[in-house]
Amino acid sequence: MRQSKFFMPTLKEAPADAVAASHKLMIRGGYIRQVTAGVYAYLPLGYRVLRKAESIIEQEMENINVPEMIMPHLLPATLWQESGRYEKYGAEMFKLQDRHGRESLLGPTHEETFTEIIAKNLKSYKQMPLALYQIQTKFRDENRPRFGLLRGREFVMLDGYSFAATREQLDEQFDDQKSAYKRIFARAGVTVHPVIADSGTMGGKNSTEFQAPAAIGEDTIATNEKGTYAANLEMAKSIDTFKQEAEELKDMEKVATPDCDSIEKLAKFLNVPATRIVKSILFIADDQKVLVLIRGDKQINEVKLGHVLDANDVHEASAEELESITGSRKGGVGPVNADWADKIIADETVKDLYNVVVGANETDFQFKNANLDRDFKVDEFADIRTANEGEPDPVDHLPLKFTTSIEVGHIFKLGTYYTDTMGADFLDQNGKAQPVIMGSYGIGVTRMLSAAVEQHLTERGVAWPKEIAPFEIHLIQMKMKDEDQTALAEKLEKQLSAKYDVLYDDRNERPGVKFNDADLVGAPIRITVGRGAKDGMVEVKRPTDEKATEISVEELNEFVNKELG
Ligand code: ATP
Ligand code: MG
Numbered sequence: 001m002r003q004s005k006f007f008m009p010t011l012k013e014a015p016a017d018a019v020a021a022s023h024k025l026m027i028r029g030g031y032i033r034q035v036t037a038g039v040y041a042y043l044p045l046g047y048r049v050l051r052k053a054e055s056i057i058e059q060e061m062e063n064i065n066v067p068e069m070i071m072p073h074l075l076p077a078t079l080w081q082e083s084g085r086y087e088k089y090g091a092e093m094f095k096l097q098d099r100h101g102r103e104s105l106l107g108p109t110h111e112e113t114f115t116e117i118i119a120k121n122l123k124s125y126k127q128m129p130l131a132l133y134q135i136q137t138k139f140r141d142e143n144r145p146r147f148g149l150l151r152g153r154e155f156v157m158l159d160g161y162s163f164a165a166t167r168e169q170l171d172e173q174f175d176d177q178k179s180a181y182k183r184i185f186a187r188a189g190v191t192v193h194p195v196i197a198d199s200g201t202m203g204g205k206n207s208t209e210f211q212a213p214a215a216i217g218e219d220t221i222a223t224n225e226k227g228t229y230a231a232n233l234e235m236a237k238s239i240d241t242f243k244q245e246a247e248e249l250k251d252m253e254k255v256a257t258p259d260c261d262s263i264e265k266l267a268k269f270l271n272v273p274a275t276r277i278v279k280s281i282l283f284i285a286d287d288q289k290v291l292v293l294i295r296g297d298k299q300i301n302e303v304k305l306g307h308v309l310d311a312n313d314v315h316e317a318s319a320e321e322l323e324s325i326t327g328s329r330k331g332g333v334g335p336v337n338a339d340w341a342d343k344i345i346a347d348e349t350v351k352d353l354y355n356v357v358v359g360a361n362e363t364d365f366q367f368k369n370a371n372l373d374r375d376f377k378v379d380e381f382a383d384i385r386t387a388n389e390g391e392p393d394p395v396d397h398l399p400l401k402f403t404t405s406i407e408v409g410h411i412f413k414l415g416t417y418y419t420d421t422m423g424a425d426f427l428d429q430n431g432k433a434q435p436v437i438m439g440s441y442g443i444g445v446t447r448m449l450s451a452a453v454e455q456h457l458t459e460r461g462v463a464w465p466k467e468i469a470p471f472e473i474h475l476i477q478m479k480m481k482d483e484d485q486t487a488l489a490e491k492l493e494k495q496l497s498a499k500y501d502v503l504y505d506d507r508n509e510r511p512g513v514k515f516n517d518a519d520l521v522g523a524p525i526r527i528t529v530g531r532g533a534k535d536g537m538v539e540v541k542r543p544t545d546e547k548a549t550e551i552s553v554e555e556l557n558e559f560v561n562k563e564l565g
Pocket of ligand 1: 447
């Protein structure tokens with residue numbers, strides 16, 4: 001490709017609203033342009049990267065015998081009403097009406113469509129296991145679209161769906177997808193950790209996220225150094241190492257604790273460690289009032305709590321709700337005589353404590369020396385706490401390390417969530433009707449490109465991983481009027497293009513301009529044809545090299561093949 005004919009509007013400065021390094025680079029390099037918030041045009045350079053990522057995906061899906069297809073973007077509301085997600089999905093869904101007043105939407109994901117079109121057509125166990133995928137534009141009216149392609153309102157996703165007659169088949173399909181995903185990310189040059197994840201509104205319980213460590217990441221993952229444990233912080237478990245020595249139970253006593261609206265203040269005021277205080281927080285789970293207890297030095301993890309409560313809506317009681325239900329303001333609420341609570345759930349850290357401080361259900365009052373079972377009851381114990389960095393992981397008991405990261409992929413064992421609610425049965429070996437067992441698999445393809453940039457930034461641009469680089473070789477001619485240079489550059493262009501994607505900078509521009517643009521193109525090899533041309537010499541440079549190296553044209557082939565082969 002001749003650069004004089006290529007459209008690559010580069011900028012000296014990124015727009016002021018671009019925060020993420022990948023966003024800045026893609027705007028400055030002329031990869032993308034924003035059309036409206038969270039919606040981008042993929043210019044030729046950006047589109048080349050996108051197509052390369054898609055082609056890796058196509059090859060790896062082919063490898064595991066998963067065929068590609070395409071579903072419509074425009075979907076009827078009825079489809080989503082069938083699964084119950086039309087309301088549940090919330091404000092992120094782009095809804096619209098057709099001329100007849102029928103409600104429609106733009107697909108944010110396609111579980112319903114695949115259940116309707118595929119699962120409902122599977123009549124016998126003989127047709128399974130089966131999996132299909134598509135690479136398609138998705139629409140989500142994100143509350144805060146940001147960071148360029150990292151969180152768009154229109155973005156490209158690989159989404160795949162599997163259909164199985166047995167749990168064992170699903171497990172195999174899931175493992176196949178997981179290994180294909182690992183290969184996709186490895187080939188795209190994106191370092192990822194597969195981590196234990198929350199399955200959110202997707203239904204189903206078993207899910208793995210692929211998290212790409214990056215400073216700009218919106219997620220936090222907890223890993224150990226051996227890589228034997230990795231979880232999204234939302235789901236991370238840790239071992240609680242605190243142990244209180246057994247003591248004699250003392251008489252419970254009510255004490256005034258004015259102005260103690262935090263554990264720190266309370267601990268200081270009563271001169272006790274936070275581990276001797278039990279925090280009580282009221283949650284409303286659908287219409288149930290649930291009092292949640294946790295040791296004073298720990299924090300409640302609302303995702304874990306949500307799983308334990310298994311309700312549609314879980315939220316912490318507002319100040320008004322709290323006072324009208326418990327008769328106390330924040331800090332005074334507690335489990336003793338909490339008859340207003342429908343249920344009391346406690347974190348495991350509340351077990352084996354003696355003579356603790358709990359709220360007295362009266363503003364600015366606490367009980368001292370309260371004891372579990374004697375003074376208050378707990379209906380259920382569960383792990384509902386947020387793991388802390390440095391705590392032992394649950395597998396090898398190594399210290400947990402936290403890293404910010406970007407969720408680039410997510411795979412779920414859906415089970416029969418959709419096929420039950422939407423009615424997609426097949427006949428099993430015994431001729432009995434059973435719901436099809438499904439899995440759902442997704443990669444944010446455009447988000448993955450941003451993640452690749454975030455992980456491969458250089459001082460002046462990017463060093464694209466070779467399989468997704470827009471061009472593999474950037475051939476730069478220093479002086480267009482120099483005949484020796486033109487002859488050599490054209491010869492190399494012809495030769496190298498037979499095997500590689502070559503961008504030939506044939507523009508009448510100053511070398512400085514050309515080199516700046518080359519930093520933004522980030523091709524794995526830059527070849528400069530300059531003064532040495534008449535002696536058969538060129539300069540080569542990789543984006544991460546500090547300086548260019550002069551080599552002869554004879555050596556060039558070997559160098560290129562070694563780097564790109
Ligand atoms: P997030 O928590 O980041 O909002 P999600 O849980 O909503 O992601 P999924 O519904 O699992 O995402 O979608 C599958 C994949 O699509 C994600 O792993 C992510 O890579 C990508 N993705 C999701 N939302 C966006 C978005 N707004 N822009 C770009 N990619 C996205
Ligand atoms: Mg989301």
